[in-house]
Every structure is written in C-alpha cells, then in structure tokens.
Amino acid sequence: MNLDALVIKKLSKIYANGFQALYNIDLKVSEGDFFALLGPNGAGKSTTIGIITSLIKKSRGSVKIFDTDIDKNFTKAKSYVGLVPQEFNFNTFEPVREILINQAGYYGIQKDISKDNAYYLLKKLGLWDKRYQVSRNLSGGMKRRLMIARALIHKPKLLILDEPTAGADIEVRRLMWDYLKEINNNGTTIILTTHYLEEAEKLCKNIAIIDKGKILENKSMKDFLSELRNEEFILYTEGKFKMPLNLNNFNINKIDDNSFSVIIKDGFNINDLLDILTKEDIKIKSMKNKTSRLEELFIRLVENNDKN
Amino acid sequence: MIKINNSQFVAYITIVRKEVLRFSRIWKQTIIPPVITNVLYFIIFGNLIGARIGKIDSYTYTDFIFPGLLLMSVITHSYTNTVSSLYISKYHRHIEELLVSPIENYTILLGFITGGVIRGIAVGIVVILVAQLFVTFTMQYILLTVIIIFLSSTLFSMCGFLNGLFANDWDDINVIPTFIMTPLTYLGGIFFSINMLPDVWREIALFNPILYLINGLRFGMLGVSDIDISIAIVIIVFFNVLMLYLCLHYLKLGKGLRT
Numbered sequence A: 001m002n003l004d005a006l007v008i009k010k011l012s013k014i015y016a017n018g019f020q021a022l023y024n025i026d027l028k029v030s031e032g033d034f035f036a037l038l039g040p041n042g043a044g045k046s047t048t049i050g051i052i053t054s055l056i057k058k059s060r061g062s063v064k065i066f067d068t069d070i071d072k073n074f075t076k077a078k079s080y081v082g083l084v085p086q087e088f089n090f091n092t093f094e095p096v097r098e099i100l101i102n103q104a105g106y107y108g109i110q111k112d113i114s115k116d117n118a119y120y121l122l123k124k125l126g127l128w129d130k131r132y133q134v135s136r137n138l139s140g141g142m143k144r145r146l147m148i149a150r151a152l153i154h155k156p157k158l159l160i161l162d163e164p165t166a167g168a169d170i171e172v173r174r175l176m177w178d179y180l181k182e183i184n185n186n187g188t189t190i191i192l193t194t195h196y197l198e199e200a201e202k203l204c205k206n207i208a209i210i211d212k213g214k215i216l217e218n219k220s221m222k223d224f225l226s227e228l229r230n231e232e233f234i235l236y237t238e239g240k241f242k243m244p245l246n247l248n249n250f251n252i253n254k255i256d257d258n259s260f261s262v263i264i265k266d267g268f269n270i271n272d273l274l275d276i277l278t279k280e281d282i283k284i285k286s287m288k289n290k291t292s293r294l295e296e297l298f299i300r301l302v303e304n305n306d307k308n
Numbered sequence B: 001m002i003k004i005n006n007s008q009f010v011a012y013i014t015i016v017r018k019e020v021l022r023f024s025r026i027w028k029q030t031i032i033p034p035v036i037t038n039v040l041y042f043i044i045f046g047n048l049i050g051a052r053i054g055k056i057d058s059y060t061y062t063d064f065i066f067p068g069l070l071l072m073s074v075i076t077h078s079y080t081n082t083v084s085s086l087y088i089s090k091y092h093r094h095i096e097e098l099l100v101s102p103i104e105n106y107t108i109l110l111g112f113i114t115g116g117v118i119r120g121i122a123v124g125i126v127v128i129l130v131a132q133l134f135v136t137f138t139m140q141y142i143l144l145t146v147i148i149i150f151l152s153s154t155l156f157s158m159c160g161f162l163n164g165l166f167a168n169d170w171d172d173i174n175v176i177p178t179f180i181m182t183p184l185t186y187l188g189g190i191f192f193s194i195n196m197l198p199d200v201w202r203e204i205a206l207f208n209p210i211l212y213l214i215n216g217l218r219f220g221m222l223g224v225s226d227i228d229i230s231i232a233i234v235i236i237v238f239f240n241v242l243m244l245y246l247c248l249h250y251l252k253l254g255k256g257l258r259t
Helices: A045-052 A074-079 A096-106 A111-124 A140-152 A170-185 A197-203 A221-225 A270-279 A293-307 B006-025 B032-053 B061-091 B095-099 B105-131 B142-166 B172-186 B199-205 B209-222 B229-253
Strands: A004-014 A020-030 A034-038 A060-065 A081-084 A158-162 A189-193 A206-211 A214-220 A231-237 A250-256 A259-264 A284-289
Touching: A004 A045, A004 A189, A020 A045, A020 A060, A020 A189, A020 A206, A020 A214, A034 A045, A034 A170, A034 A197, A045 A060, A045 A158, A045 A189, A060 A074, A074 A081, A081 A140, A096 A111, A096 A140, A096 B006, A096 B095, A111 A140, A140 A158, A140 A170, A158 A170, A170 A189, A170 A197, A189 A197, A197 A221, A197 A293, A206 A221, A206 A293, A214 A221, A214 A293, A221 A293, A259 A270, A270 A284, B006 B061, B006 B105, B032 B061, B032 B105, B061 B095, B061 B105, B061 B142, B061 B172, B061 B209, B105 B142, B105 B229, B142 B172, B142 B209, B142 B229, B172 B209, B209 B229
Parallel strands: A034 A189, A034 A206, A081 A158, A158 A189
Antiparallel strands: A004 A020, A004 A060, A206 A214, A231 A259, A231 A284, A250 A259
C-alpha cells in the first residue's frame, strides 16, 4: 500500500516582520510521485520547502513526512528527506568527495558505507574526476550536480529540488532530467520547483500552483493541461506557403514564406487543420507548440489571481 | 534523559572531524600566532620587566605569569574556533547541511564544543612546548590542571557558540572578544596577584569570572592562588552549566539559524 510521502494541513507562516508567506495551505504528495510545486517569485514555494526541511519554523498547521509528524519526531521525519536548495550552500573550501561523506555522516552513515555511495553518485553525475578538487573550482553545472549528489547521499525517500537546474546549460539540464527520472522510476518521490515550465511539464505527474501564499491548483499534470482551450502551433512547410482558403475556424498568422502560426480553437484539433492543408496541397515538414502549454496555463492562472 | 544512538555518534564524529580539518588546514592562522604572541610576552613581560619586579609567591615573574598566558591562549582559541566556524557556516549557508539533517541539537553543540576544545588544547600544548625555553615548568596537581584547562576550554567554546548564534555580521563576532573577553582576561590576574591591588579594586576583581580560571590553573600548576580553589571550581562548573543551558535553549529556539 502506498503511503503519502508528504501531507501538509492548514500550514501558515508569518515572519517576524509580520509578512504572511503562507495562508493555511493543504498539500498531499503520494509516494513515488514526481510533483511540481510551481509559482512566481515570492509565492511561498521556498517557505513551504523551508518548513518541510526545518530551515523555517511554521506558525500554524501540520506537516507529515511518510506519516511522521515533524512536531513529534523531527529527526525521523528529516531522515526521509533530501534537499537540493536554490542556492549553492556547500563549503566551497572542502573537496567534492568530502562534502558528500560529511553529509552522509550527519545522517548517521558510517564512512565506509558513505564512500561507496559517494563513488556511485560521483560516477553517475560525472564528478568522479573532480572528487579531490575543492568545490569552489567547479563550474556552475558541476556545482548543481554536486548539490544533487549531496542530497542523495543518504538515499532519501523524498527528494526536494528547489530550482535545481537554474543557470545550468541544456546539456546539464538534460543529464539531470534523465537521472531524476531514473531515481523516480526506482521509487524516490520527488518534489520539484522550477521556473523552467517545460521541465515540469516533461517530468512531473502532478502539479500544484501556489501564489501569494495560497494554493491555486492541485491536480494531475494531465488534467491541468487539458484545461487549455486554445493551443498555438508553429508549422513549417515544404516550399513556399500561400494562405489557403476555408480556414475560418483557425486563426492563422504567416511568419515567413515557409512557416506560419495557427491557433486551434476549442472543439477542433490539429488533424482538422492538417486535412485542410493536405487538400490544399500544402506539405508540412515539421511543427511545434509555440509556447509551453503549462506556461500558458500558469500565466493565465497567476494573472487571474492578481486580478482577484 | 538523553539517549545517544549510533547515528548521533556518527554525526558527532563527523562534525568533530570537519572542525579539526578546518582549523588544521589553516594552521598558519590558527596555531602559529599564539606561539609568537606568547614568545613576546615571555621576553617583554617575563624577562625584561619581570626581572625588575622580582619574585611573587616565591616564583619568578615569568613562572608566575605562565599559567595565565597559557589559559589566555586556550580560552581565546576555543572561543574563536566555535564563533568563527559557526558564523562562517551561517554566512556561507553550509550550516543548512546540518540543519536539514536528523541531528539532535545536543549533537551539534557537542560537536562544535569538541572542535573548540581540541583547538584550544592543541594551542595550549604548543604554548607549553615553546614556554620550555623561558620558564621552569612545574605542575603541582596534574589532574586539577587538566580539569581546569578542559573546563575553561568547554566554557569558552560554548561562549563562542552562543556568540555565533547571535551574530548577524562580522562585527558581531569581534565585539565580545574585544570589549569583554580581552579586558576581563587582562584584569583577571594574568600579570599580577590581586593581593597586590588596593582593597576596592581587589573586591571588584572578585566579580571577574576569569580570575577564578586563572587562579585555578595557577594553583594546579604552581600550587599558589589568590582565592580558595574549591570556590574556583564551583564557579567554573556553574558557568559551564549555565552556558550549556543557554546554548541548548537558543539552539532549540533556532536563534540565528531558523527563521
């Protein structure tokens, strides 16, 4: 039977300066989930993560991690969690391998075991050759990977990633995505916050959107994306493109001689358009979504919340 | 009742190892300076000025001031180690490595105290070795000497820890050593016996806790003291217990660590 990896009930946070960052939020993340917690800057994502990981003290509410209440047995609850914070927060004067072994030690893992864990993670994340280098000499992408390795050194059941790929190039991001998918498939529950919405769309099964300290949406990624009524695509044609007739149901804008954008309205689908184009003898070479579907929904939701 | 399990012990050893490696890596900043400072004290105060002062309690002036100088080195470095290590880890945010881990507060505190004690005692040993060139080394009561050095070191490691918790910027970690510790240490009888002071100043000096540490150690090493040794031990233990309570209390509150 699957446990809930995380259950948050009526969680509030009021900082010492009187600013309320969270308003009675409820959140549930199932075991094995790959969960996106999205929101604009200052929405309350990092506060929520801070409370889960004990870096921030909650004002009200309860947090359970694998059925362990953080108020009743914080050390046990924390043993389940691995955190990749937003900013680099390792000792930049320590060598890479030592950072991992020390972190394992804080979780009560003996050095002979943590050495093996460190070997596996450093190999897996392409840092083995840098194991004796002090961490300040690593590139930005390597530092990001080191943060992930450090969070995984004690084999946590719940991995929390607070913008883990910020500033990383696409190659590093893809390597991280592959690895995160792999560990999720192996049973690790993952909570991800990111500003790269295509990253969340690609990786996550469920999603919550938070803004101004309140949860605006919390559902499966599939259900959330299905709320998108109109989708905009860019299509690339073979040869020069001339505007065809009978496209009243589609809003078409020519970009150049070989490409155009089209908005598919609710009730139609891309096949309807392709049928018409085929009849008009317009051959499509390739096509893509103009913007991330998730991005579109996210912006809409946050803008509506601002208006309200 | 605190139950220490194996995980907490491993975490404790990890913190201690990390602390020792930290100050060992920068040994030129942490171990060598007290050697130079003490050599200067021995030459200037001990030999040049001390020769004109003559004997105190039947010891040469250099021998008389040695326990105080030794204690000053031990407590200063115990204090500095914990305050700087804790504040730097707060400043660079790698304290979060500890805070997110399942480590009990007492383990964190014990790890930092041990790091401070090891550095304080390491510096003390180096000072003792250097002092062989200038003083006639005596130790009347070995066990008492060891206990006084150890408890003084734990006390000032905890003071440094508390300062580190409260410190919000670099100035804050220098205020206590500069404006409180140094004056109290110099006025605590390193260079003089309080019996040499006028009555009023003698009474005031008795409110200085460092006086009891210095005289405790002087009694352990030389067998002479301005105050009753049992009172000195009670006061040292009392301040250790008080600081232990304050450190654990503020750690539990998350002072300076958790918002």
